[in-house]
Amino acid sequence: xxxxxxxxxxxxxxxxxxxxxxxxxxxxxxxxDNVMAAAWNAGLDFSPPKLTVxxxxxxxxxxxxxxxxxxxVQIPTVALAALTRAVGTTSLADQPDKLQRAxxxxxxxxxxxxxxxxxxxxxxxxxxxxxxxxxxxxxxxIGEVMGAWADDRVFRDGHWQFETAGPxxxxxxxxxxxxxxxxxxxxxxxTAS
Amino acid sequence: xxxxxxxxxxxxxxxxxxxxxxxxxxxxxxxxDNVMAAAWNAGLDFSPPKLTVxxxxxxxxxxxxxxxxxxxVQIPTVALAALTRAVGTTSLADQPDKLQRAxxxxxxxxxxxxxxxxxxxxxxxxxxxxxxxxxxxxxxxIGEVMGAWADDRVFRDGHWQFETAGPxxxxxxxxxxxxxxxxxxxxxxxTAS
Numbered sequence: 001x002x003x004x005x006x007x008x009x010x011x012x013x014x015x016x017x018x019x020x021x022x023x024x025x026x027x028x029x030x031x032x033d034n035v036m037a038a039a040w041n042a043g044l045d046f047s048p049p050k051l052t053v054x055x056x057x058x059x060x061x062x063x064x065x066x067x068x069x070x071x072x073v074q075i076p077t078v079a080l081a082a083l084t085r086a087v088g089t090t091s092l093a094d095q096p097d098k099l100q101r102a103x104x105x106x107x108x109x110x111x112x113x114x115x116x117x118x119x120x121x122x123x124x125x126x127x128x129x130x131x132x133x134x135x136x137x138x139x140x141x142i143g144e145v146m147g148a149w150a151d152d153r154v155f156r157d158g159h160w161q162f163e164t165a166g167p168x169x170x171x172x173x174x175x176x177x178x179x180x181x182x183x184x185x186x187x188x189x190x191t192a193s
Numbered sequence: 194x195x196x197x198x199x200x201x202x203x204x205x206x207x208x209x210x211x212x213x214x215x216x217x218x219x220x221x222x223x224x225x226d227n228v229m230a231a232a233w234n235a236g237l238d239f240s241p242p243k244l245t246v247x248x249x250x251x252x253x254x255x256x257x258x259x260x261x262x263x264x265x266v267q268i269p270t271v272a273l274a275a276l277t278r279a280v281g282t283t284s285l286a287d288q289p290d291k292l293q294r295a296x297x298x299x300x301x302x303x304x305x306x307x308x309x310x311x312x313x314x315x316x317x318x319x320x321x322x323x324x325x326x327x328x329x330x331x332x333x334x335i336g337e338v339m340g341a342w343a344d345d346r347v348f349r350d351g352h353w354q355f356e357t358a359g360p361x362x363x364x365x366x367x368x369x370x371x372x373x374x375x376x377x378x379x380x381x382x383x384t385a386s
Contacts, residue, residue, distance in 0.1 A: 015368055015369055018232050018233075018366075018367055018368050018369065019213060019215075019232075019366035019367065019368055019373075019374055020212060020213015020214060020215070020232070020366050021213060022212075022213070039211050039212075039213070039235075039236065040211075040235045040236040040237065041235055042232075042233045042234055042235040042245060042247070043232065043233040043247070044233065044247060044331055044333065045331070050331075052235065052245060052333070054235070054236070054237060078380065081380055081382035082382050082383055084382065085382035085383065131327075133326070134324075134327065138237055138238070138243075138335065140237065140245070142331070159368070159369075159372075160368060160374075162374065167378075170377060172380075173211075173212035173213050173366075173376060174211055174212065175208055175211050175212055175352070175353060176208055176211065176352075178381050178382045178383060179352075179379065179381055180212075180379070180380050180381070180382055181212055181353075181355065181376045181377055181378065181379055181380070182377040182378050182379075182380060183366060183374045183376065183377050184363060184374055184375040184376050184377025184378065185360075185374065185375050185377065186372065186373070186374055186375075187271065187274055187365075187373050187374070187375060188371050188372055188373070189274035189275050189277065189278035189371045189373055190275055190278065190371060
């Protein structure tokens with residue numbers, strides 16, 4: 001990655017998804033890489049940081065995650081909206097060249113045998129905390145965040161910088177079909193009490 | 194509620210939280226009502242609609258949810274930012290008048306013994322799908338959505354109308370402390386393939 005790829009302290013990693021962005025989930029096993037989109041993700045714990053993500057049985061990514069016990073969660077941006085839509089609507093099972101067609105470029109991070117999607121705003125390397133009942137019944141996976149990084153043009157000093165980064169850096173928030181919202185204006189709320 | 198309180202078809206209910214808003218969770222038991230804020234929520238299934246939400250053991254709401262087996266999830270707006278921050282930073286255990294101090298007004302919906310927070314953009318009545326291991330280990334609750342409603346000034350015809358509603362209707366997306374983002378601009382993504 002480029003010089004903007006910066007580590008995020010693990011105790012701040014929850015902030016990468018606390019505002020509810022749609023994420024890309026990537027995984028690798030047996031020489032196969034895949035990437036999918038997932039709106040149904042959420043924080044689960046601060047320290048060690050954990051998160052939940054729903055990975056449907058129909059996805060090819062699911063098998064890679066279950067086989068490897070690892071997955072990456074990354075936060076795509078407005079600049080990657082078409083890519084996000086593409087990886088969320090096509091399957092590697094039908095399109096062996098899915099990632100190339102969608103314009104996905106992956107990069108490596110030392111110490112993690114995972115494909116990381118270039119151009120995202122932030123990345124987390126996760127290990128699966130096995131919960132077979134949740135996985136089988138709800139397609140619900142729990143991951144512990146083992147490493148976190150961000151592009152320092154949009155997240156630095158433990159905070160998102162959407163206010164000053166260009167609009168192409170805003171996170172994506174999926175509704176349905178091809179319809180998304182970008183994250184918007186910052187506001188600081190004082191308590192009413 | 195007023196004339197803008199409108200039912201949302203259950204098969205569209207997932208769209209109320211698909212974009213990752215911070216929500217208010219409310220519950221009632223034994224004559225006690227409470228409301229808390231929860232950024233860690235996500236969709237879990239389309240039909241019947243299910244969702245996940247993390248409800249910490251430290252919260253007073255947790256005991257009400259576990260005792261009643263019910264909770265409401267509602268989507269606060271920019272206009273309710275101070276209220277959202279207040280209910281997320283104070284406890285009924287310390288402040289018996291927490292809701293009044295935070296400016297929370299509740300209303301009733303026929304058929305659901307739950308307090309619903311007035312002024313929100315949308316509401317869901319949920320029953321707990323008991324998963325004692327998840328609840329005890331991760332503070333993670335699974336709810337099935339039994340009823341869904343929205344204010345038709347900001348959600349109608351199965352879609353959010355943030356583009357045309359006033360800025361005070363935008364959903365809130367919490368980062369940390371008093372820092373939130375409002376949801377932003379709409380974009381429609383065509384696939385790259």
